[in-house]
Amino acid sequence: MSDPHETPAAQAGPPETLDAVIVGAGFAGLYMLHRLRGLGLSARILEAADGVGGTWYWNRYPGARCDVESMQYSFSFDEALQQEWKWSERFAAQPEILAYANHVADRYDLRRDIRFNTRVAAAHYDEAAGRWLVRTERGEAISARFCIMATGCLSAARVPDIPGLETFRGTWYHTGFWPHEGVDFTGRRVAVIGTGSSAIQAIPVIAEQAAELLVFQRTPNFSIPSRNAPMDAEYERWWKSDYAAHRQKARQMRTGILYNIDQRSAMEVTEEERQRVYEERWAAGGTAFMGAFVDLLTNQASNDTAAEFVRARIRATVKDPATAEILSPRNHPIGTKRICVDSHYYETFNRDNVRLIDVSRAPIEAITETGLRTREAAYEVDSIVFATGFDAMTGTLLKIDIRGRGGESLAAKWAAGPRTYLGLMSAGFPNLFMITGPGSPSVLSNMIVSIEQHVDWLTGCLAHMRARGLARIEATREAEDRWVDHVNEVAHRTLYPQANSWYMGANVPGKPRVFMPYVGGVGTYRQICDEVAAKGYEGFRLAPAEAPASVAAE
Numbered sequence: 001m002s003d004p005h006e007t008p009a010a011q012a013g014p015p016e017t018l019d020a021v022i023v024g025a026g027f028a029g030l031y032m033l034h035r036l037r038g039l040g041l042s043a044r045i046l047e048a049a050d051g052v053g054g055t056w057y058w059n060r061y062p063g064a065r066c067d068v069e070s071m072q073y074s075f076s077f078d079e080a081l082q083q084e085w086k087w088s089e090r091f092a093a094q095p096e097i098l099a100y101a102n103h104v105a106d107r108y109d110l111r112r113d114i115r116f117n118t119r120v121a122a123a124h125y126d127e128a129a130g131r132w133l134v135r136t137e138r139g140e141a142i143s144a145r146f147c148i149m150a151t152g153c154l155s156a157a158r159v160p161d162i163p164g165l166e167t168f169r170g171t172w173y174h175t176g177f178w179p180h181e182g183v184d185f186t187g188r189r190v191a192v193i194g195t196g197s198s199a200i201q202a203i204p205v206i207a208e209q210a211a212e213l214l215v216f217q218r219t220p221n222f223s224i225p226s227r228n229a230p231m232d233a234e235y236e237r238w239w240k241s242d243y244a245a246h247r248q249k250a251r252q253m254r255t256g257i258l259y260n261i262d263q264r265s266a267m268e269v270t271e272e273e274r275q276r277v278y279e280e281r282w283a284a285g286g287t288a289f290m291g292a293f294v295d296l297l298t299n300q301a302s303n304d305t306a307a308e309f310v311r312a313r314i315r316a317t318v319k320d321p322a323t324a325e326i327l328s329p330r331n332h333p334i335g336t337k338r339i340c341v342d343s344h345y346y347e348t349f350n351r352d353n354v355r356l357i358d359v360s361r362a363p364i365e366a367i368t369e370t371g372l373r374t375r376e377a378a379y380e381v382d383s384i385v386f387a388t389g390f391d392a393m394t395g396t397l398l399k400i401d402i403r404g405r406g407g408e409s410l411a412a413k414w415a416a417g418p419r420t421y422l423g424l425m426s427a428g429f430p431n432l433f434m435i436t437g438p439g440s441p442s443v444l445s446n447m448i449v450s451i452e453q454h455v456d457w458l459t460g461c462l463a464h465m466r467a468r469g470l471a472r473i474e475a476t477r478e479a480e481d482r483w484v485d486h487v488n489e490v491a492h493r494t495l496y497p498q499a500n501s502w503y504m505g506a507n508v509p510g511k512p513r514v515f516m517p518y519v520g521g522v523g524t525y526r527q528i529c530d531e532v533a534a535k536g537y538e539g540f541r542l543a544p545a546e547a548p549a550s551v552a553a554e
């Protein structure tokens with residue numbers, strides 16, 4: 001297993017000077033570099049991995065694929081790119097998405113400005129110079145006017161703190177840093193811990209190989225069949241015939257995904273009509289299920305009807321009624337934890353070599369030399385797969401020692417939860433940007449749409465500053481406070497806060513319970529960002545390089 005937290009040692013040297021440092025070479029970092037070059041700025045990406053792709057570099061577990069259709073889960077900024085690239089399936093698998101990221105890096109000649117195997121340890125703002133000093137784990141230093149964190153919302157994989165892992169004599173893996181050479185589970189007894197999106201994709205594939213598969217479930221999730229299939233030529237033609245216009249529509253949608261949302265409430269139609277609509281969505285597959293009625297995430301009674309429909313499908317699919325019941329989610333409204341999309345997940349529990357173990361009441365207490373022990377029983381396995389998720393949205397950022405004005409640390413500032421203006425900047429940290437940061441739609445959306453929107457906005461902002469001889473931008477505390485309140489207020493108009501989800505930080509012991517993404521919708525959010533820019537970057541303080549903050553233009 002490759003350890004993602006180690007970078008090879010190198011000599012420290014004098015700081016290199018650049019206009020901008022970008023941390024991370026996933027889709028966000030790659031596109032940001034491309035746009036900064038377009039502005040004529042000198043920029044470099046620092047990337048911990050030895051390749052591009054971010055999520056798709058690290059998450060190589062069996063069954064990994066996107067759940068936003070590939071025709072949409074792809075860049076839209078270059079018509080030639082979107083016309084020429086051919087996706088082989090409705091939902092591309094990880095190797096194909098990684099190949100796409102590599103193609104993008106090569107096509108736009110990005111690699112010459114990426115330093116791989118380089119993990120950023122610290123970023124400190126030098127107020128006098130108006131520059132960020134970025135330090136890597138190897139001790140290299142780069143001085144840059146702008147520092148752009150493209151570090152990803154789901155890039156700090158978490159192995160839960162279960163005692164005894166070091167004593168385990170078998171092999172163990174985490175879906176979020178899977179061995180590049182793959183894993184052959186043939187003949188092995190395998191434990192999968194977790195039943196989130198990663199597990200739900202991996203379990204059916206591992207079950208086909210393993211001699212025995214034990215699935216340790218703490219909380220069941222709702223999952224919708226993907227109906228994945230080879231790319232339909234007619235569908236591809238439809239997209240490509242007017243790609244720009246379709247993308248434009250997608251950008252205005254709540255999720256940044258073009259699909260039909262039924263504008264009726266689930267409560268205003270007859271039971272028969274509700275079932276018809278759900279059946280139709282279930283048969284079509286994918287996350288569009290949540291668009292069956294307009295109020296599924298705001299009205300508990302409506303949500304209950306969708307949740308019960310899925311539970312009925314689970315009962316109809318899983319032959320053993322006791323197993324079906326354990327797989328049926330009852331402790332959160334459907335969609336308030338990230339809805340899963342699968343290929344034959346529930347069917348997998350009909351296999352003789354697969355067993356579901358409910359650890360909701362009898363948690364896993366220890367890893368032993370030969371397997372796992374819950375409060376009730378011991379299980380012998382050869383391999384353990386942790387599909388236990390991420391310290392999402394803030395985890396990766398806060399692993400970096402980020403210090404802004406007056407040496408204030410971002411970790412201290414965010415101790416009670418992330419505070420940003422628009423998910424783009426945090427007050428007190430001038431010229432430090434986040435792509436899809438907390439407080440933006442990010443993980444509630446087609447992330448490539450949200451990445452492009454942030455990168456485009458930021459490119460416009462930097463061009464604006466250059467045209468006016470401005471060198472510093474900072475969110476004001478007042479604008480940030482207003483935005484944080486707004487993000488909370490909108491979240492609490494929905495059912496989302498009812499779930500113990502990673503959106504709320506609930507999966508990490510001790511993490512503050514704050515709803516982190518902006519639930520107001522991708523289209524609405526874009527409009528807000530555009531209005532902010534049109535009003536001369538309202539809520540930000542812009543200043544020439546050497547001007548003290550007190551005389552800066554508001």
Ligand code: FAD
Nearest residue numbers: 024026027028048054055066067068119120151152446447
């Ligand atoms: P990432 O891809 O996470 O890239 C961040 C990069 O930053 C990584 O390469 C990391 O190594 C690097 N990095 C982090 N910290 C440091 C540091 N200190 N120093 C140097 N480098 C650092 N979203 C969707 O919209 N649709 C999907 O279908 C979908 N499927 C997903 C499936 C999986 C298995 C997972 C985990 C996520 C999925 N997502 C999906 C979300 C996905 O993370 C985003 O779509 C997108 O890939 C994020 O791109 P990014 O560039 O912002 O971040």
Ligand code: N01
Nearest residue numbers: 066067160194195196197198199218219338387388389390
């Ligand atoms: O992680 P998760 P993930 N004992 O946090 C369980 C994206 N993604 O990697 O719910 C027992 O969802 C935990 O249980 P509980 C997508 O945004 C997309 O699967 O905390 N169980 C849960 O079941 C997704 O939401 C795709 O009770 C323990 C699981 O581990 C996000 O990434 C594919 C435990 C973690 O689920 C994260 O998904 C993959 C313990 N000690 C990922 N600790 C697509 O399809 C944790 N768990 C696009």
